[in-house]
Amino acid sequence: MSACPGPTRDQVRRAPKALLHDHLDGGLRPRTVLELAREVGHELPVTLAGDDAADAAALGRWFRESADSGSLERYLETFAHTVGVMQTREALARVAREAVEDLAADGVVYAELRWAPEQHVEAGLSLDETVAAVQEGVDAGVEAARAAGSPVVVRQLLTAMRHQARSQEIAELAVAWRDRGVAGFDIAGAEAGYPPTRHLDAFEYLQRENAHFTIHAGEAFGLPSIWQAIQWCGADRLGHGVRIVDDVEVAPDGSVTLGRLAAYVRDNRIPLEMCPASNLQTGAAASLAEHPIGLLTRLRFRVTVNTDNRLMSGTSMTDEMTSLVETFGYGLEDLRWFTVNALKSAFLPFDERLALIEQVVKPGYAALLAEQA
Numbered sequence: 001m002s003a004c005p006g007p008t009r010d011q012v013r014r015a016p017k018a019l020l021h022d023h024l025d026g027g028l029r030p031r032t033v034l035e036l037a038r039e040v041g042h043e044l045p046v047t048l049a050g051d052d053a054a055d056a057a058a059l060g061r062w063f064r065e066s067a068d069s070g071s072l073e074r075y076l077e078t079f080a081h082t083v084g085v086m087q088t089r090e091a092l093a094r095v096a097r098e099a100v101e102d103l104a105a106d107g108v109v110y111a112e113l114r115w116a117p118e119q120h121v122e123a124g125l126s127l128d129e130t131v132a133a134v135q136e137g138v139d140a141g142v143e144a145a146r147a148a149g150s151p152v153v154v155r156q157l158l159t160a161m162r163h164q165a166r167s168q169e170i171a172e173l174a175v176a177w178r179d180r181g182v183a184g185f186d187i188a189g190a191e192a193g194y195p196p197t198r199h200l201d202a203f204e205y206l207q208r209e210n211a212h213f214t215i216h217a218g219e220a221f222g223l224p225s226i227w228q229a230i231q232w233c234g235a236d237r238l239g240h241g242v243r244i245v246d247d248v249e250v251a252p253d254g255s256v257t258l259g260r261l262a263a264y265v266r267d268n269r270i271p272l273e274m275c276p277a278s279n280l281q282t283g284a285a286a287s288l289a290e291h292p293i294g295l296l297t298r299l300r301f302r303v304t305v306n307t308d309n310r311l312m313s314g315t316s317m318t319d320e321m322t323s324l325v326e327t328f329g330y331g332l333e334d335l336r337w338f339t340v341n342a343l344k345s346a347f348l349p350f351d352e353r354l355a356l357i358e359q360v361v362k363p364g365y366a367a368l369l370a371e372q373a
């Protein structure tokens with residue numbers, strides 16, 4: 001797409017990046033899983049050799065390989081071993097702090113971290129206490145990143161699990177925390193059999209509260225899920241949304257026709273939170289070259305690039321963008337376009353989004369483009 005040569009991996013790492021779709025319980029460092037499991041007596045799925053570095057490497061491999069199943073349901077089973085060790089205030093705060101530090105070190109300047117409070121109350125924390133613990137960790141991470149010279153703005157998104165029935169409660173929690181670090185709401189979990197309309201009360205409540213929400217839709221299930229998420233539930237953004245491509249027809253001569261839903265999504269600039277590495281693992285796409293992100297980017301949908309679960313996919317924003325550069329030949333202008341798309345779509349007040357675009361993203365890419373000149 002770009003006239004300039006492709007950026008190097010190091011340039012991609014230094015490029016300012018914005019991340020809208022990253023699960024807190026899908027981004028732990030393997031060593032942290034190991035240490036927290038030891039502390040709370042959680043049984044891990046790998047045989048431990050007693051050498052922390054080797055055990056952490058084996059555990060990281062186990063997550064990636066187990067998540068590589070081709071099915072969303074099996075992919076989600078791996079979360080038992082992250083959620084299981086994130087049941088105390090200290091553990092939640094540590095995981096959040098480390099996530100922020102890792103993202104900042106990877107060149108992420110804005111991130112929304114999502115997680116499901118209802119999954120973290122097994123040891124007696126209240127829902128409110130879980131959010132407070134994560135916010136404590138986010139604040140510490142933001143401070144550490146600033147001190148390390150890589151400032152980052154971070155917000156929480158509170159997720160409700162679509163197979164459970166606590167979405168109204170979680171939506172109320174998100175609104176209660178809206179001025180203290182929580183920017184929005186989401187639903188996640190197995191998609192087939194759990195349509196977003198099961199949680200209509202929560203979405204209608206959020207709309208009345210002028211609150212923001214995204215919905216995982218069009219990942220393991222197709223157009224009906226996307227249609228419901230947008231037209232029944234009023235989602236601001238789509239988590240994944242890859243299957244919108246089912247409503248796009250490409251003729252042998254290359255001409256493209258959009259169906260009504262795809263046209264609506266593009267016309268209304270509805271953001272697609274695309275997570276290529278995750279989609280390859282759950283079978284939502286067969287290869288990166290065939291991933292709908294290529295076509296949807298060419299058609300100028302509001303595409304954003306995301307990690308989904310850095311631990312399960314062994315990925316990072318730098319990895320995701322570098323793979324796109326290698327596969328589709330994208331240049332720095334394309335990466336800037338993805339990043340500006342993400343910031344335009346962020347659940348952050350307009351003036352704050354604009355400040356990040358104008359004062360951080362544009363100068364950051366200008367400096368990198370100057371290196372290539």
Ligand SMILES: O=c1[nH]cnc2c1ncn2[C@H]1C[C@H](O)[C@@H](CO)O1
Nearest residue numbers: 023025079114115116159188189216
């Ligand atoms: O890609 C996903 N699709 C649906 N649900 C997901 C995905 N990645 C993570 N989750 C689930 C598992 C986590 O425990 C939960 C909250 O972050 O969200």
Ligand SMILES: [Zn+2]
Nearest residue numbers: 023216239308
């Ligand atoms: Zn997700």
